[in-house]
Amino acid sequence: MDQQQKTFRRIVTGHDTTGKATIISDAVPVNIHLVGGPGGPTFFEVWHTLESPALIHAQPDEMDESNLLLGPPKNGTRLRVIEFPPEGDEIRKLTGLDAAEKFKSMGDAHASTSANGAPHPLMHRTKTVDYGIVLEGEITMILDRGEVTVHAGDVIVQNGTNHAWANRSDKICRMAFILIDGEFTSEIL
Template identity: 75%
Template sequence: MSQTLNTFRRIVTGHDADGHAVIVSDAPPVRSQLVGGPGGPTFVEVWHTLETPALIRRQPDDSDETGLVLPPPKNATRIRVIEFPPEGEEIRKLTGADAAAKFKSMGDEGASTSAAGAPHPLMHRTQTVDYGIVLEGEITLVLDRGETIIRTGDIVIQNGTNHAWANRSGSLCRMAFVLIDGEFNLS
């Protein structure tokens, strides 16, 4: 597990054999991955469901996945925390092929929309509705047409739009994301 700056706990609840509510686990998340090498973001996989409505199991676990996968499973959900370090020149100089390789390492090469003239080299799009909550720091949400700085406590509802995250602040930004599988209906 790659080291995060401020480890947090993941408390998972369930039920005992008598149907009473119990704590199943109380520990830091066990899966994290530094994406793109030094200077890249660290993804901390917190939990996912395999379907909606989600099946509520007596003793839930998320052992069916072992690696990083950008979107949630089909018809399901995912929550993760991403720690974005300040963006350096190595990010700003990425080529389209470099960007595609970074998204491939996250299990979704097709998400990359990097192209010449794009507002950011890590532009991407997923068929999801994402709730992004800034827990610490600030980051710039970059869209095809426009951008905005979001700060601690701000929440973004990202509706399958082409976007990138640029940490221009000089300090770490930590965000929690809830990702919900979606389907485009843009007509």
């Protein structure tokens, strides 16, 4: 099976010294992380903001972030694209400790909720509202109670739910995610 994917561009706009809209950069994302080695997902960190409302700079530049961070900055946002390869036994056979290590490598070991009897070894939860858009392929979102398979063009609005992603197809699934920092209300355990 061919795992080669076409590259996508990130176009960033800004303002010149006269206040006119201009293109600041047009290139592939440079902050790319393969999580867990071959067979793991590839994260393309596209952009993030540090506050809400987001400050709009005349000449926005690449944020100084060399490590992969699972969630957005406090009160900020994050845009990323993830390529999920077809899931193999190396994922299905992960232990809870293995899963915690994977999330630790993404800067948030506490996100892992993997436990014996969990619906998937990479179950996790973050204090975020996430918009997930399937760009190519298909993937199954697994929740505590139920799962749904989504296809290119489908959109998921995820409200801090415990979940995992399983690519049960034979092709890469590419998704775009917009992550928004959040807080749980008192009604959510």
